[in-house]
Amino acid sequence: MALIEWSSNLSVGVSEMDDQHKKLIKMINDLHEAMKTGKGKEITAKIVADLINYTHTHFSAEEKYMAQFKYPDIDKQKAAHAAFVKKISDIQKSVNAGQLVTMDVMKFLNSWLTEHIIGMDKKYTSFFNGGGLK
Numbered sequence: 697m698a699l700i701e702w703s704s705n706l707s708v709g710v711s712e713m714d715d716q717h718k719k720l721i722k723m724i725n726d727l728h729e730a731m732k733t734g735k736g737k738e739i740t741a742k743i744v745a746d747l748i749n750y751t752h753t754h755f756s757a758e759e760k761y762m763a764q765f766k767y768p769d770i771d772k773q774k775a776a777h778a779a780f781v782k783k784i785s786d787i788q789k790s791v792n793a794g795q796l797v798t799m800d801v802m803k804f805l806n807s808w809l810t811e812h813i814i815g816m817d818k819k820y821t822s823f824f825n826g827g828g829l830k
């Protein structure tokens with residue numbers, strides 16, 4: 697069973713952003729699967745690197761639209777994104793140093809993403825929709 701299941705309560709009402717969130721969820725699920733099945737260090741490091749790259753892509757896209765549609769809480773979002781990038785970079789450092797990904801790490805990734813989408817991302821819906829992005 698996947699660690700995170702997509703459901704409509706995670707929808708931000710903007711299909712491009714929903715698709716990106718689904719992709720992030722898939723990558724976190726892949727990492728969880730690799731952890732559970734005892735995949736090697738190289739595969740794990742590759743999944744973490746891909747997750748970091750795609751996280752950057754996603755955060756850049758959100759921040760671009762927030763600026764474009766004059767979302768008032770853009771600074772809060774940027775700070776939350778930066779804090780997550782720092783945390784995930786620390787995870788990458790320990791993985792590259794040979795440490796295994798733990799269930800605590802997986803729980804952190806799961807709760808950070810779902811809580812961020814529900815608690816923060818969903819607040820930009822009306823601004824993005826109002827700007828014509830649905």
Ligand SMILES: [Fe+2]
Binds near residue numbers: 717754758813817
């Ligand atoms: Fe997001």
Ligand SMILES: [Fe+2]
Binds near residue numbers: 758773777812816
């Ligand atoms: Fe966000």
